[in-house]
Amino acid sequence: MKRDLYETLGVAKTADEKELKSAFRKLAMKYHPDKNPGDAEAEKTFKEISLAYEVLKDPQKRAAYDRYGHAAFEQGGMGNGGAGMGGAAGGFSDIFEDIFGEMMGGGRQRRSSGGRERGADLRYNMEISLEEAYSGKTAQIRVPTSITCDVCTGSGAKPGTKPTTCATCQGSGRVRAAQGFFSIERTCPTCHGRGQIIADPCVKCHGQGRITEERSLSVNIPAGIEDGTRIRLSGEGEAGLRGGPAGDLYIFLSVKPHEFYQRDGADLYCSVPISMTTAALGGKFDVATLDGTKSRVSVPEGTQAGKQFRLKGKGMPVLRSSQVGDLYIQIQIETPQKLTKRQRELLKEFEELSSKENNPESAGFFSRMKDFFDIE
Numbered sequence: 581m582k583r584d585l586y587e588t589l590g591v592a593k594t595a596d597e598k599e600l601k602s603a604f605r606k607l608a609m610k611y612h613p614d615k616n617p618g619d620a621e622a623e624k625t626f627k628e629i630s631l632a633y634e635v636l637k638d639p640q641k642r643a644a645y646d647r648y649g650h651a652a653f654e655q656g657g658m659g660n661g662g663a664g665m666g667g668a669a670g671g672f673s674d675i676f677e678d679i680f681g682e683m684m685g686g687g688r689q690r691r692s693s694g695g696r697e698r699g700a701d702l703r704y705n706m707e708i709s710l711e712e713a714y715s716g717k718t719a720q721i722r723v724p725t726s727i728t729c730d731v732c733t734g735s736g737a738k739p740g741t742k743p744t745t746c747a748t749c750q751g752s753g754r755v756r757a758a759q760g761f762f763s764i765e766r767t768c769p770t771c772h773g774r775g776q777i778i779a780d781p782c783v784k785c786h787g788q789g790r791i792t793e794e795r796s797l798s799v800n801i802p803a804g805i806e807d808g809t810r811i812r813l814s815g816e817g818e819a820g821l822r823g824g825p826a827g828d829l830y831i832f833l834s835v836k837p838h839e840f841y842q843r844d845g846a847d848l849y850c851s852v853p854i855s856m857t858t859a860a861l862g863g864k865f866d867v868a869t870l871d872g873t874k875s876r877v878s879v880p881e882g883t884q885a886g887k888q889f890r891l892k893g894k895g896m897p898v899l900r901s902s903q904v905g906d907l908y909i910q911i912q913i914e915t916p917q918k919l920t921k922r923q924r925e926l927l928k929e930f931e932e933l934s935s936k937e938n939n940p941e942s943a944g945f946f947s948r949m950k951d952f953f954d955i956e
């Protein structure tokens with residue numbers, strides 16, 4: 581007694597195309613012979629679900645099955661062998677390509693007639709300085725890449741000869757082999773999937789249709805570019821195989837850490853240490869900026885550590901815009917070290933003369949803390 585096809589797939593009789601496909605997909609993943617090597621039971625189940633799906637996905641076959649049941653496909657049942665299931669040599673691999681081809685992104689799209697293949701994408705890592713990111717630049721890079729062979733213009737065949745269609749696969753690049761009940765599609769062993777045989781290969785490229793060379797490319801790095809940016813140069817990747825389209829070249833940009841500036845988007849930060857006396861008495865200093873000029877920073881009397889001064893428009897340019905970020909100067913105060921006897925005396929004297937108004941934060945801190953925690 582044969583199992584009901586809907587039951588086999590675990591779907592309702594009213595299941596639509598999508599439900600059928602998804603039910604088949606799930607079961608096929610589970611019972612696929614590749615996942616269950618040597619398991620005869622799994623293979624049998626896989627066979628059943630494949631058959632069920634083969635019938636139900638086809639509206640005509642499905643209608644016949646709904647009407648006549650399995651009898652519709654038994655010898656003579658339909659009269660027309662075209663609708664039959666037995667010995668349908670070509671059928672199954674087609675389902676697999678339908679289902680698994682799209683699921684796994686299949687190698688199929690890469691192939692086209694004549695064994696043409698899209699060239700690989702290339703990656704080029706480029707490191708630039710913050711100054712270069714600031715002003716932008718045109719970089720000359722040398723890319724080792726394969727390009728279309730000039731002798732055979734990419735055909736791979738010796739000039740004057742032509743590639744011939746592979747007799748084993750008739751040019752499809754794939755052959756079907758029976759494996760038990762199934763027919764499995766494989767890459768053609770004669771032409772290795774190209775679909776063509778090159779009897780007289782081009783001497784320069786040995787039949788590949790492309791040769792490896794170093795090319796010089798000019799790359800425009802726009803001002804304001806950020807670390808981690810990827811620039812795509814369409815068609816500048818590896819040449820295609822046997823006349824296929826070229827891949828793309830991707831430039832992965834990294835911006836070197838800067839000695840003095842840290843970057844946050846379009847803003848720059850610079851930590852500047854000043855002496856304790858400059859912080860107390862006030863003073864001035866100059867900072868060099870990325871535009872090649874310098875900016876004067878005035879530190880007022882009584883400047884505290886962590887104080888920030890903003891230099892407007894002295895940051896990084898914003899990519900493809902006229903905006904410019906700011907530069908923030910962050911003040912650090914350096915406590916004097918290795919004091920001489922005289923310096924020590926002066927500081928002691930200074931300390932004796934100090935009042936709460938000189939150091940409102942530190943003078944009040946411990947008494948506020950004591951009060952807060954209610955300790956002695």
Ligand SMILES: [Zn+2]
Nearest residue numbers: 729732782785
């Ligand atoms: Zn060639």
Ligand SMILES: [Zn+2]
Nearest residue numbers: 746749768771
């Ligand atoms: Zn072949």
